[in-house]
Amino acid sequence: MLDNNQLLRFTTAGSVDDGKSTLIGRLLYDSKSIFEDQLQAIENTSKKKGHEGVDLALFTDGLRDEREQGITIDVAYRYFTTPKRKFIIADTPGHIQYTRNMVTGASTANAAIILVDARHGVIEQTKRHSFIASLLQIPHVIVCINKMDLVDYSEEAYNKVINQFEEFSSKMLVKDVRFIPISALNGDNVVNRSTKMDWYQGAPLLHTLETIHISSDINKVDARFPVQTVLRPQNDTHRDYRGYAGRVASGILRKGDEVTVMPSGFTSKIKSIDTLDGELDEAYAPMSVSITLEDDIDISRGDMIVRSNNKPEAIQDLEVMLCWLHNDAAKPRAKYTIKHTSNEQKAMIKEVVYKFNINTLDRITGDTELKMNDISKVKIRTTKPLMVDSYRENRTTGSIILVDDATNETVAAGMIV
Template sequence: MELNNNQLLRFTTAGSVDDGKSTLIGRLLYDSKSIFEDQLDAIEATSKRKGHEGVDLALFTDGLRDEREQGITIDVAYRYFTTPKRKFIIADTPGHIQYTRNMVTGASTANAAVILIDARHGVIEQTKRHSFIASLLAIPHIIVCINKMDLVDYQEEVYNNIISQFEEFSSKLIIKDIRFIPISALDGDNVVHRSKNMDWYQGAPLLHTLETMHISSDINKIDARFPVQTVLRPQSEEHRDYRGYAGRVASGIFRVGDAVTVLPSGFTSTIKSLDVYGESLEEAYGPMSISMTLEDDIDVSRGDMIVKSNNQPEVGQDIDAMLCWLGDKPAKPRAKYFIRNTSNEQKAMIKEVVYKIDINTYDRNTEDKELSMNDITRVKLRTTKPLMYDEYRQNRITGSLVLVDEMTNETVAAGMIV
């Protein structure tokens, strides 16, 4: 398979505290020569000041001052690097239980998740928690890196036992592709270069796996959805009759001449033109930003959605969703929030908390209805006006939402429509 070196892979790292996520990313950047000289000099100086013999690889990602002082990751750190085969964006997320919401944020746009397991401890609660979130967010590829193999004498038996543990609980999750790699992030075994200490492992190192992994676009190519962001009415004499609807194609393909329906009104028309920077196109597809004109002069405004007449999303005011509660304060019973879904913003209410997930056991708790920070829960929402949506697993763009506190403007929940 020929690889496009401009193809971008977004991946997130997850694992328990001290499993070595930041060290792994530092090793990836260091061994792939993706670090600027001044960065390297600064890290070397910091490492020396802290009394380390060599370079403290974790410092490449723990960029906040208090993270460096505490030696932990507390926020999502994004790092960018490029190899001859591919471009990468890494989201390094915290391992602490209280930062579950940070992992949800970092993983929300990922194509793959790298989950670290300490070879000495095997599968623990945080492993299950992060795997569940990866499944919930429909991340298609999971790479399980069994780290610190140097501390268990590189034993193949330890590696195989952890694979069995992981496969036992992950069989309950919806994950398309799981791969396992034994590594030592500190020493570099199977990160960028093959390990001489584990010749029993016949697979590829982590970087080669990331470079060659097939990633299909997470944009739905079948269901044509165009959320309208604004209406264009140029004031110039030349374009005074122009009425275009601007926005980003969320999914699918639109072509000039297609029969379309405007939702929620239900008005129908035909696509007259698809324009980008004054140039007319015959077709447009996600995630292109375009202006669309219609043959008929109908009422269209921000928050409406233009779709193909023969392929329409769900339209309704009662929404079932899985939420991760992000807010510092608990959810208020039947309180109103702003709901944002594509370009549509309106008020909504949490009608019912159906159940909360115990992410360590995957049990559903139907008794406890109070939502606190980091809770993952299934809820019923009621919106003031119809919402146009698809299920999240079918369409990540039209199936995702956030809830915003109308008093503080704080984003209090991220949700996936089910």
């Protein structure tokens, strides 16, 4: 029986034309995870485009613009199952102008596959994606050195890329890095072991994905319950009911727990934990529930219910590692809407502390302009306190996004230091 807990979310990243979509197509094709009608449609499209065989990239490049241009633009999510594990794949774009989509796809991943063209080695976009993966604290990074067929399956070319990546990644916080030489086009070391690279003694990619350890990214210690809405049923049966609905961001909350409502600081005890299926004794992340308290406290959307003996910081001055995602540069001291859990406030970027040189990971000081794809440490001031933990301790309460009020576009994503 398949263990329902064995779900691996992984993302593909790397520079343009490194073969990310082809690799996923090969994974799906060789693991027999494609329906016959899908396969027939792709075979027909491949013939129209003049390909001799099946164009594997078409399994993920679903947008018309993607197929016409031969590139990935949006994040494509694909699902497949093997006898050992279930998978959710986020195929992310390689083009520099779509880095924001890569951030989106990688934000919930347990593992990241970084593709490197064996001919070109580690280049700037490879470094940018690898650095973002380390910032997002993705626990496993699998570096697939692709297109080995174009370098005659050379062990020397493989080792050269390993040395380049290790030299760069030594400055990053990546716990587990693995290297696999592959040819996504021909299927070498993707699902089946290659007969053309006897010098490689490791496992093929699918076996690695099936056996890699999945560590939960949910903080099980710090109980955090951001309130999304207040429930006041307008019927005779539940006229006196006042519940606070939301999703448990982290930790465990139980009936009878002494809790504090932030930012007001009022305390009470949990009277009940309710769901559509009935009352519970406890709730844990990421369950969606309604909580009632023994005392009548003024609580609204954006407030947070926490255990009284374990509170987050309620602060207005944040230090954030920020990825700037918008085409337009940040406006000096411009106002943005900051979104943190269910809380929305006005915010201003007070200071750019430093930016990163993506090629060397050196810190650049004195450059205060934030342009697309810049990664920097900034200081942000909010109009009202946010209840935050550091991203290192809690992914949910440690992350923010900035939204431009004029266009309602997301301009930046950040991790609270």
